[in-house]
Amino acid sequence: MEILMSILIGVLVTAGTYLVMSRSLLRIILGTAVIGHGALLLLLTTAGLKEGAPPITNIEALVYADPLPQALILTAIVINFATTGFFLVLAYRAYKELGTDDMDKLRGIDDE
Amino acid sequence: MSWVHLMIVLPLLFAVFIPLLYKAFPRIHTGWFVLVVPVVIFGYLATYLPMLANGETAMYEIPWIPYLDINFAVFVDGLGLIFALIISGIGALVVIYIYYLSKAREALHNFYVYLMMFMGAMLGVVLSDNMIVLYLFWELTSISSFLLIAYWYQRKQSRFGAQKAMLITVLGGFAMLASIIMIHNITGTFSIREVIAQSDLLVQHDLFLPAMLLLLLGAFTKSAQFPFHIWLPDAMEAPTPISAYLHSATMVKAGIYLVARFTPAFGGTPEWFWIVTFVGLFTLIWGSLNAVKQRDLKALLAFSTISQLGLIMSLLGMGSAALYFNPGDQGVQLHAYAVLAAVFHLINHSTFKGSLFMVVGIVDHETGTRDMRKLGGLTIMPVSFTLAVIGSLSMAGLPPFNGFISKEMFFTGTLNAANLDIFNMATYGAIIPIVAWIASVFTFIYSIILVYKTFLGKYQPERLEKKAHEAPLGMLIPPSILGFLVLAIFFFPNVIGDYALKPMVASIIPSAAGVFDDYTISWWHGFVPELFMTMAVVALGLILFATLNRWIGLYNHMPQWMHLNNWFKHGLSGMERGSHKVIDWHMTGYIRDYLMYIFITIILIVGGSYFMLTDFTLYTDNLASINLFEIVLLVLLGSTVLVMATRSRLTAVVSVGVLGYVVALFFIILRAPDLALTQLAIETVSVALYLLCFYHLPKLKSRSEEEGEKFKVSNFIVALGVGSLVTLLALSVNGYNLFEPISTYYGDSYDLAGAANMVNAILADFRGFDTFLEIVVVAIAGLGVYALVRLRLEKRRGTDESQ
Numbered sequence: 001m002e003i004l005m006s007i008l009i010g011v012l013v014t015a016g017t018y019l020v021m022s023r024s025l026l027r028i029i030l031g032t033a034v035i036g037h038g039a040l041l042l043l044l045t046t047a048g049l050k051e052g053a054p055p056i057t058n059i060e061a062l063v064y065a066d067p068l069p070q071a072l073i074l075t076a077i078v079i080n081f082a083t084t085g086f087f088l089v090l091a092y093r094a095y096k097e098l099g100t101d102d103m104d105k106l107r108g109i110d111d112e
Numbered sequence: 113m114s115w116v117h118l119m120i121v122l123p124l125l126f127a128v129f130i131p132l133l134y135k136a137f138p139r140i141h142t143g144w145f146v147l148v149v150p151v152v153i154f155g156y157l158a159t160y161l162p163m164l165a166n167g168e169t170a171m172y173e174i175p176w177i178p179y180l181d182i183n184f185a186v187f188v189d190g191l192g193l194i195f196a197l198i199i200s201g202i203g204a205l206v207v208i209y210i211y212y213l214s215k216a217r218e219a220l221h222n223f224y225v226y227l228m229m230f231m232g233a234m235l236g237v238v239l240s241d242n243m244i245v246l247y248l249f250w251e252l253t254s255i256s257s258f259l260l261i262a263y264w265y266q267r268k269q270s271r272f273g274a275q276k277a278m279l280i281t282v283l284g285g286f287a288m289l290a291s292i293i294m295i296h297n298i299t300g301t302f303s304i305r306e307v308i309a310q311s312d313l314l315v316q317h318d319l320f321l322p323a324m325l326l327l328l329l330g331a332f333t334k335s336a337q338f339p340f341h342i343w344l345p346d347a348m349e350a351p352t353p354i355s356a357y358l359h360s361a362t363m364v365k366a367g368i369y370l371v372a373r374f375t376p377a378f379g380g381t382p383e384w385f386w387i388v389t390f391v392g393l394f395t396l397i398w399g400s401l402n403a404v405k406q407r408d409l410k411a412l413l414a415f416s417t418i419s420q421l422g423l424i425m426s427l428l429g430m431g432s433a434a435l436y437f438n439p440g441d442q443g444v445q446l447h448a449y450a451v452l453a454a455v456f457h458l459i460n461h462s463t464f465k466g467s468l469f470m471v472v473g474i475v476d477h478e479t480g481t482r483d484m485r486k487l488g489g490l491t492i493m494p495v496s497f498t499l500a501v502i503g504s505l506s507m508a509g510l511p512p513f514n515g516f517i518s519k520e521m522f523f524t525g526t527l528n529a530a531n532l533d534i535f536n537m538a539t540y541g542a543i544i545p546i547v548a549w550i551a552s553v554f555t556f557i558y559s560i561i562l563v564y565k566t567f568l569g570k571y572q573p574e575r576l577e578k579k580a581h582e583a584p585l586g587m588l589i590p591p592s593i594l595g596f597l598v599l600a601i602f603f604f605p606n607v608i609g610d611y612a613l614k615p616m617v618a619s620i621i622p623s624a625a626g627v628f629d630d631y632t633i634s635w636w637h638g639f640v641p642e643l644f645m646t647m648a649v650v651a652l653g654l655i656l657f658a659t660l661n662r663w664i665g666l667y668n669h670m671p672q673w674m675h676l677n678n679w680f681k682h683g684l685s686g687m688e689r690g691s692h693k694v695i696d697w698h699m700t701g702y703i704r705d706y707l708m709y710i711f712i713t714i715i716l717i718v719g720g721s722y723f724m725l726t727d728f729t730l731y732t733d734n735l736a737s738i739n740l741f742e743i744v745l746l747v748l749l750g751s752t753v754l755v756m757a758t759r760s761r762l763t764a765v766v767s768v769g770v771l772g773y774v775v776a777l778f779f780i781i782l783r784a785p786d787l788a789l790t791q792l793a794i795e796t797v798s799v800a801l802y803l804l805c806f807y808h809l810p811k812l813k814s815r816s817e818e819e820g821e822k823f824k825v826s827n828f829i830v831a832l833g834v835g836s837l838v839t840l841l842a843l844s845v846n847g848y849n850l851f852e853p854i855s856t857y858y859g860d861s862y863d864l865a866g867a868a869n870m871v872n873a874i875l876a877d878f879r880g881f882d883t884f885l886e887i888v889v890v891a892i893a894g895l896g897v898y899a900l901v902r903l904r905l906e907k908r909r910g911t912d913e914s915q
Contacts, residue, residue, distance in 0.1 A: 001738045002842075004738060008749065009838060014831045019755065022827070026761060029802075030765070030802070034755060034768065037775050046845050055783075057861060065782065065784065071879065073787055077787070077791060081797070082890045085897060086896050090900060093900050095808060106703075
């Protein structure tokens, strides 16, 4: 299971990295989102995917899934969402102001 | 705190009051107030002379940063004190020479503040025992010299000269600092006394050679030795009193001082002997050859200074051989004689060169030019003429002037060195006196040129800006005092010998402390080879001077590469162009390129260290099994590939949405209900935001955007590298349990925190701070979005509204 997950994470990171290097601004933001998913899954995977009950004490079980990485991931998801939201609005404003989303054209002034 | 400390900081303290005095007493020339300082310093330091003549030294120390071994320690011995006397003495004369600068037209307060800064710094250099403090004052001399060269900062040439001097001397200063740190590593002390005491340890250490070379680099740049002499002629843009003071008598001798000061530590080794001697000799001949072709009086004197500094440097190098012999040996006296000649010529040079610069300043002041082609027939200025003759003939090494004695001693030193049978001298030794003799011939020629072209010949009033006449008395007094000293030292050399030269030799060659006790300097030795050498110099010099017009044209045939200024100029502009090119080449302005650099660096560093430092082990035990149910997650794979490969932007957005929902599904499978809930909600909102962005795309570009992007192989390879690296790391981390996780502790969350949900207990109780700051992040993002949407700093034009 972990091996399968590791490969999946690798695919996600590859795709995200590739998207981040593209010309279109929206694709860059999508790329960061994909890398973000990869990071979440990596956190979960490295903690171990052994069997166990959900980490709720109401459920009687011998083994629970590890709650700590879950808490970390929850924090990460929210922060990821906040930054993605901000970037999206930033990209939206960039469209509005500059009339392009082509990264090759967003280059500042030449003789800076 | 001692009086000597006070003497060092006195000029610096006084500098604070100069602008106040300048403003408070506008009618009095500010220089008169300043004059008090060098006179007091000179008077006080002169009281140490009898003590030195008895062979004693004094040491005073103030702790500054004791735990770093940095103390403001002053050490009064022959070498330091005589330098300090030259500095304060000539400093006083230069201040008297205030008639040079007009009270009405010049910013005198700046001038005197810089001058006092320089004087204090220079006194600090020669009297400090702590190497770090020495370095501090050393850099202060560079800075104040920089300020003084660019005193007339409106002139382009002044700024150029100041920048050049700064670049070269500070380069040397840094090298010296590196050397000081190396010496500290070897000996464990910053005190020059203690370093000298550990000389044996120093010369045997592996760092000996780099430390020595860097120290000499500092000394050679400051003292304008070949090939670092190029800054000195350009520094002649400074006011003439400054050229007289800094660039002939004091600052350029700081390097000489440094070499002399460290001779007991490094001398006695072949490397030191060869480098110091031959750099000095080469500078000597190079300077004298170049001085002959100069047409500007100050440029001639600048090259002459370079040449004479080379002479002193080479004598110090030859004299260092004395340290090779045991104390009391015949060799010590024989070779320490060169050091005696060096310090003697050092004092003599300060007197006659200071005087010559001041005379040139007078000529400049009274005629408006320093160009020898316009000058001539200035015998109408009898006092200046006399002083110029005294200075020039002393520089040429003729009797009855002090330069004669030190020139004779220089020849003796070279002849002694030629007979040296250590350090492979038997083979090359004969070169030394020959080079020295040729250099002396050229020294003779330019000295004669200086007098002849300026004061003799035809008076050409129509080519001069002013009507020439004798200078005011105030300008004539300082060079007259120096000219008088030139004569006095010739007739009574032993006064200066006993009080100055012997203590100085004792400082430079400790083992020679007593050997010159019975020696008296005299200008007549009988018919010795040195005398015949001088006669030959005069004879050949006169012949060459008489035929000057026939061979001076040879200088025009000097190949271009021999002009070292071109090297400097091209080197500087080459460095600028080179860095421009490098920046232009890698700072392209494309974000994609920078991301490439970042990703490739990650691959190289993380991947490289991974393969080089660890063995890859795949832990296969302790893995979870794959259930049939989880196979659906291959959807993840599919949608990921789709995001990457699709040309349509809408497809990409939807695929990312699918990706997010599958991740949520995944959280369910992995028994993380809170994560699944959050992920579902957030993915929904995110996709809505993506679609909002998509909808608001500007129409004009949409056609090309719908076409998507071409597949870029290089990007994909880099991305694949990063992805594989992450997979590899994940695989090697899996199942590698160094220790048990701490999460069993949270199993008791109900008892500890009253919460059945462990994840929520962690978020809100055990690790509540994270949550708090995460809320702050969301709040800031929200405010940021609001600000982005609402704030319009730039007023938009009506026509742009539609876009």
